[in-house]
Amino acid sequence: MHLPEEALDWDERECDLWFYTDGDFHPREPTAGNWQYCRGKESQPGRVSVITVTTGERHRFHELLFWNFQCQVWDDKELIVVETYEDEPSSFLSGKAAWNSNMKVISLQRLPGDDLSIGVKRNIGIHAASGELVAHLDDDDLYAPGYLAFMATRMSHFDGASALKLSSWYVGNAEAGAFGFCDAARLGRKRHMSRKTPAVKMGLYSFGFTLIYNREIALKHPFQDKNLGEDYDWCMELMEQRGTRSIALMPDEFGVCLHVQHGENVSDVDPFVYTDVPLSEIRALRVVDSPGFPSFVKLAELVARVDEARKGGALPPKLAKEARDAGIISDNDDAEGEIM
Numbered sequence: 001m002h003l004p005e006e007a008l009d010w011d012e013r014e015c016d017l018w019f020y021t022d023g024d025f026h027p028r029e030p031t032a033g034n035w036q037y038c039r040g041k042e043s044q045p046g047r048v049s050v051i052t053v054t055t056g057e058r059h060r061f062h063e064l065l066f067w068n069f070q071c072q073v074w075d076d077k078e079l080i081v082v083e084t085y086e087d088e089p090s091s092f093l094s095g096k097a098a099w100n101s102n103m104k105v106i107s108l109q110r111l112p113g114d115d116l117s118i119g120v121k122r123n124i125g126i127h128a129a130s131g132e133l134v135a136h137l138d139d140d141d142l143y144a145p146g147y148l149a150f151m152a153t154r155m156s157h158f159d160g161a162s163a164l165k166l167s168s169w170y171v172g173n174a175e176a177g178a179f180g181f182c183d184a185a186r187l188g189r190k191r192h193m194s195r196k197t198p199a200v201k202m203g204l205y206s207f208g209f210t211l212i213y214n215r216e217i218a219l220k221h222p223f224q225d226k227n228l229g230e231d232y233d234w235c236m237e238l239m240e241q242r243g244t245r246s247i248a249l250m251p252d253e254f255g256v257c258l259h260v261q262h263g264e265n266v267s268d269v270d271p272f273v274y275t276d277v278p279l280s281e282i283r284a285l286r287v288v289d290s291p292g293f294p295s296f297v298k299l300a301e302l303v304a305r306v307d308e309a310r311k312g313g314a315l316p317p318k319l320a321k322e323a324r325d326a327g328i329i330s331d332n333d334d335a336e337g338e339i340m
Contacts (some may be wrong), residue, residue: 017127020120021115021223024108034097035080035104035128040216047076047131048148054139058083061139062092067291068137069103069338074148078102079137082121084110104128117229119223126218134218138209142172142258142293144286150256151212156281158248163213163238166257167204167249170277171269172296174262177303179282182259183251183274186324190274202251203272205235210257217242228267255285260296282299323325 001023005017014027028037037269038044040091050069054062069079078154079102081093089107103206107123110116116124120313126134133152144150156163168183183202185195193200208231221238223230238246287293306323315323 008175014127016222017120017124020116021108021124025106027264030106030128031124032302033252035106036130040129040219042178043132043215044076044130044200045132047078048074048133048135048152048212048305049125049129049131050077050079050135050137050148051122051125052137053082053118053125054090055083055115056087056089058139059090059092062090064142065137065139066096066291068143069252071145071289071291072143072148073145074152076131077148078104078129080125082125083107083151084115084121086110086112101156112251117225117227117230118293119234122221122230126215126222129215130216134215135212135213136204136210138259140260140262141209142260142290144254144256144289144313145272145284145289147256148210150254152153154250155212155248160243160245161248162217162242162246163211163235164248164250165205165208165212165235166210166252168251168274169207169210169257169259170252170255170287171259171261172281172282172300173301174260174296174299177300177307179204179277179279179300180274181277182269182272184272187274202232202281205247206232206292207259207267207333208234209259210252218241224329255282255287258282258285258287258290258296260294 001019003015003018003275006028007018010027013267017025017027038040052065081104082094083090083105085107086109093105097103097142106128108116135148135151141289151164152319156165167179167185169183171180180277184200187203188195188197190198195201195204207231211231217238221234226233235247261269279297302322303321306315309319
């Protein structure tokens with residue numbers, strides 16, 4: 001594939017976006033016409049561009065993503081969704097984008113087995129963004145309404161920081177109906193390991209669902225073409241070139257987000273869980289105001305009821321039906337089947 005004539009004015013990053021997408025993403029001429037490229041120095045001060053990467057197989061999370069974004073109290077914000085699909089793009093996302101001027105959906109069709117990496121999709125989102133700051137929101141996690149305001153404001157408190165991420169966070173396991181708290185630093189100290197230990201660094205700088213950073217910097221330091229570890233590598237490269245203070249770390253003391261594990265996650269947080277957390281403590285966190293929190297807690301409580309009922313043998317028919325309807329046990333399972 002050759003570059004078009006107008007590529008003479010492109011930089012290397014823009015040429016990469018063209019080649020990675022087989023020419024489907026034009027860095028200067030949006031096919032849908034719902035975004036306009038602006039250079040790093042032209043990014044809108046005070047605006048936070050929320051970037052989410054997703055696929056056609058994750059349509060069930062898209063409503064949660066939309067309401068997580070809509071509930072954010074930060075005034076000047078935009079949502080940019082980079083979606084790849086094989087058959088049909090998300091009708092929900094395109095429908096919402098048609099009625100919300102601060103929402104942009106970039107849908108790219110790909111052949112089976114030839115999807116774009118998460119890193120490339122992040123770079124597309126950054127390119128199409130217009131805000132001074134870029135924040136990641138994963139489509140399957142829960143975020144408190146004050147999440148963006150909290151992260152953007154706190155980032156300004158760290159001199160010389162180009163990025164900020166949470167060094168600890170709460171996690172909810174939808175399959176087990178349990179909650180925990182991930183804290184690689186405290187877990188490392190418990191095991192007599194410093195923050196420079198590879199395993200501790202991996203826990204601190206991976207898991208980019210809470211990353212927020214300066215867009216101008218991100219345009220100069222694109223993410224690698226990877227599906228796993230792209231956030232960690234980006235952080236390591238940025239600190240190598242701009243110093244360790246370029247990325248600030250902050251513990252989540254208020255519970256502004258809840259990372260959801262559901263069996264289809266790309267990364268596994270289990271090695272970094274510092275302690276279990278009871279539901280009563282989770283209910284006191286700020287994330288309880290997330291639009292998706294009530295449904296998640298209802299699912300967690302149902303899993304706990306199923307676990308408790310199994311101790312006495314077969315599930316009662318009414319509970320078994322409820323569990324099947326929620327996808328906790330399969331339609332083919334009998335009342336004594338294992339939880340999925």
